[in-house]
Amino acid sequence: MHDGFALLALLVATLRAAAPLLLAGFGELVAERAGVLNLGVEGMMLVGAAAGFIATAATGNPLLGLLVGALAGALMALLFGVLTLTLRANQVACGLALTIFGVGLSALIGLPWQGTPITGLATVIWPGLDRAGPVAQQFMLLDPVVWLALAMPFLVFAFLYRTRPGLVLRAVGESHDVAHALGYSVLRVRYAAVVFGGAMAGVAGSYLSLVYTPMWTENMVAGRGWIALALVVFSAWKPLWLALGAVLFGFVTIAQFHAEAFGLDVSPHLLATLPYLATVVVLVLISRDAGRLKLNAPAALGKPFNAAG
Amino acid sequence: MTIDRRSLLAVPLALPALLGRAQAADPYKVAFVYVSPVGDAGWSFQHELGRRAVDAALGGAVKTSFVENVPEGADAERVIRRLAQDGNKLIFTTSFGYMNPTERVAKAFPRVKFEHATGYKRGPNLATYSGRFYEPRYLTGVIAGRLSKTGVIGYVAAFPIPEVIGGINAMQLGARSVNPNATIKVVWTSSWFDPGKERAAADTLAAQGADYLTQHTDSTAVVQAAEEKGVWCSGYDSDMLKYGPKTHTTAVEMHWDDYYIDRVRQAMAGSWTSGDVWGGMKQGMVKLSRFNPALPAPLVAEVTAKGEDIKAGRLVVFNGPLKDQAGAVKVPAGRAMTDAEILGMNWFVEGVQGRAGT
Numbered sequence: 001m002h003d004g005f006a007l008l009a010l011l012v013a014t015l016r017a018a019a020p021l022l023l024a025g026f027g028e029l030v031a032e033r034a035g036v037l038n039l040g041v042e043g044m045m046l047v048g049a050a051a052g053f054i055a056t057a058a059t060g061n062p063l064l065g066l067l068v069g070a071l072a073g074a075l076m077a078l079l080f081g082v083l084t085l086t087l088r089a090n091q092v093a094c095g096l097a098l099t100i101f102g103v104g105l106s107a108l109i110g111l112p113w114q115g116t117p118i119t120g121l122a123t124v125i126w127p128g129l130d131r132a133g134p135v136a137q138q139f140m141l142l143d144p145v146v147w148l149a150l151a152m153p154f155l156v157f158a159f160l161y162r163t164r165p166g167l168v169l170r171a172v173g174e175s176h177d178v179a180h181a182l183g184y185s186v187l188r189v190r191y192a193a194v195v196f197g198g199a200m201a202g203v204a205g206s207y208l209s210l211v212y213t214p215m216w217t218e219n220m221v222a223g224r225g226w227i228a229l230a231l232v233v234f235s236a237w238k239p240l241w242l243a244l245g246a247v248l249f250g251f252v253t254i255a256q257f258h259a260e261a262f263g264l265d266v267s268p269h270l271l272a273t274l275p276y277l278a279t280v281v282v283l284v285l286i287s288r289d290a291g292r293l294k295l296n297a298p299a300a301l302g303k304p305f306n307a308a309g
Numbered sequence: 310m311t312i313d314r315r316s317l318l319a320v321p322l323a324l325p326a327l328l329g330r331a332q333a334a335d336p337y338k339v340a341f342v343y344v345s346p347v348g349d350a351g352w353s354f355q356h357e358l359g360r361r362a363v364d365a366a367l368g369g370a371v372k373t374s375f376v377e378n379v380p381e382g383a384d385a386e387r388v389i390r391r392l393a394q395d396g397n398k399l400i401f402t403t404s405f406g407y408m409n410p411t412e413r414v415a416k417a418f419p420r421v422k423f424e425h426a427t428g429y430k431r432g433p434n435l436a437t438y439s440g441r442f443y444e445p446r447y448l449t450g451v452i453a454g455r456l457s458k459t460g461v462i463g464y465v466a467a468f469p470i471p472e473v474i475g476g477i478n479a480m481q482l483g484a485r486s487v488n489p490n491a492t493i494k495v496v497w498t499s500s501w502f503d504p505g506k507e508r509a510a511a512d513t514l515a516a517q518g519a520d521y522l523t524q525h526t527d528s529t530a531v532v533q534a535a536e537e538k539g540v541w542c543s544g545y546d547s548d549m550l551k552y553g554p555k556t557h558t559t560a561v562e563m564h565w566d567d568y569y570i571d572r573v574r575q576a577m578a579g580s581w582t583s584g585d586v587w588g589g590m591k592q593g594m595v596k597l598s599r600f601n602p603a604l605p606a607p608l609v610a611e612v613t614a615k616g617e618d619i620k621a622g623r624l625v626v627f628n629g630p631l632k633d634q635a636g637a638v639k640v641p642a643g644r645a646m647t648d649a650e651i652l653g654m655n656w657f658v659e660g661v662q663g664r665a666g667t
Contacts, residue, residue: 009516015507107346115349117551213504213530215552218378220345220528222503253506257513260496261463263662268469272499 026295039095043102048202073202381406450483464516
């Protein structure tokens with residue numbers, strides 16, 4: 001029973017660790033499928049985390065905090081959109097600048113709020129919780145944001161491949177000229193995709209500052225934005241592979257801790273590299289067909305669109 | 310007053326002297342380099358408290374400044390060099406990873422004095438200083454040994470370097486001194502600062518039966534996790550009671566205030582010399598922060614008494630016999646480890662579960 005319970009704890013912890021990667025990753029996936037490469041995920045997550053925390057600390061309402069976090073991320077993305085879509089600045093440079101800006105901005109606005117205690121987002125008490133078995137209880141007690149994160153792969157997949165707007169979005173990402181010729185507003189689609197990506201990054205950041213570790217400290221995202229970005233590329237822009245990659249990364253991170261706590265005799269340095277190693281190896285293996293990979297990458301990714309030319 | 314040619318000539322001659330006096334009246338510039346954001350708790354925060362103490366003690370005679378969040382590596386050298394160029398006379402670099410950059414800049418600026426925390430490279434103008442963190446760490450082991458019901462202590466640690474390993478060993482020895490079956494489970498996060506990872510590691514340890522948690526990392530995530538799970542914990546670097554009002558027993562706290570004030574005074578008076586200071590509880594450089602009011606009074610009395618023993622030298626933390634994890638005797642009975650041995654510790658004492666080093 002104890003081993004079974006430990007395994008369950010491992011699974012639940014995996015989902016919690018993977019949630020920010022899923023949220024930010026799927027936001028970025030949508031933006032990239034529309035042809036916009038936004039390297040500012042880390043910065044948007046940080047600003048979302050700080051803004052969400054401040055709103056929660058000020059109002060005592062973590063749900064509102066989550067919304068403010070999403071809004072802050074979306075605003076950051078909007079700024080990126082103005083620079084790269086309207087003003088057609090280089091997306092790579094602007095994305096990096098957005099991250100640097102986000103690191104500084106979040107530190108600045110978060111400074112007076114450091115060390116403020118907040119009550120994080122409460123878990124939903126589902127009817128029937130008391131009658132459920134211990135296993136079901138563990139899952140029923142997961143945070144609502146984790147549920148949202150787990151739903152993301154299916155929602156984004158359904159949107160991209162089963163709806164007409166999803167088809168338009170992919171068309172814009174493949175060839176903005178053709179989409180434009182067909183009468184679709186390339187800029188409007190891209191703005192929507194980028195802002196959605198920013199909002200998801202903001203939610204991912206707020207999840208960290210409101211749910212995972214309810215506090216604000218500078219730089220608390222600690223590179224998760226970059227991991228989410230890398231996962232999008234390594235998963236060859238495929239929603240289900242991205243989901244697999246994010247969960248796998250979370251699992252190996254947590255499994256590494258469990259292995260150490262069990263007293264496994266392996267070098268901690270080696271174990272620390274495992275999440276990266278395992279995720280890269282698995283995703284490279286499943287997407288090793290270079291031809292298909294090229295086919296999968298949005299053809300217009302990172303290219304500015306100019307309706308006149 | 311008539312101005313004759315002679316007094317006109319005297320002006321340029323007197324100028325340097327006048328300027329020299331003006332310079333002497335300028336505040337003495339002292340700079341600090343921090344590895345993480347100052348925040349409101351943690352390693353860098355304690356150094357910042359030291360800096361503020363210098364300001365308070367010496368007032369207008371000094372002008373202190375700091376640069377926070379400086380990564381260990383090439384950036385650090387750039388920052389330290391810049392501070393030296395800007396006219397700072399004494400520069401404190403407060404993280405182990407600044408050792409080589411500080412040494413290089415110290416060689417280039419022989420007239421500027423440097424102080425590097427926790428390192429071992431010294432020079433005529435480069436001193437080192439550190440605290441015997443393991444002494445209060447031993448006392449938290451006593452607390453953990455008394456409070457833990459499962460006898461399992463969960464330890465979230467950053468990197469397997471001697472400073473961290475020494476702290477884990479000291480806590481294990483303290484716990485075993487009151488509970489012969491106590492063990493420490495160690496989980497490495499491979500990062501000084503990653504609240505998410507520290508949280509996950511703490512959750513993992515609690516899930517595996519640890520009912521006392523502690524950390525050697527830079528955030529308060531572990532204390533928060535303990536508070537949420539209702540298990541005891543102790544903080545590191547700073548008092549973290551406000552993050553764990555119900556479960557935070559005490560914290561291993563650093564106090565650089567007196568050292569910094571002394572060193573700045575010496576530097577200003579010209580009596581500063583390079584050297585190595587490794588201060589313990591006796592010197593007040595390390596201590597336990599306030600106890601949680603919920604702690605049983607006999608335990609507080611026991612820990613306080615043992616603290617006095619450490620200060621008086623009656624209790625030596627790394628005193629033989631010490632066995633490693635495999636049970637082999639590393640330090641024979643009747644002998645205490647030397648400072649060099651403690652600073653190079655790369656093995657766990659009996660009872661620690663986990664792997665030290667590669």
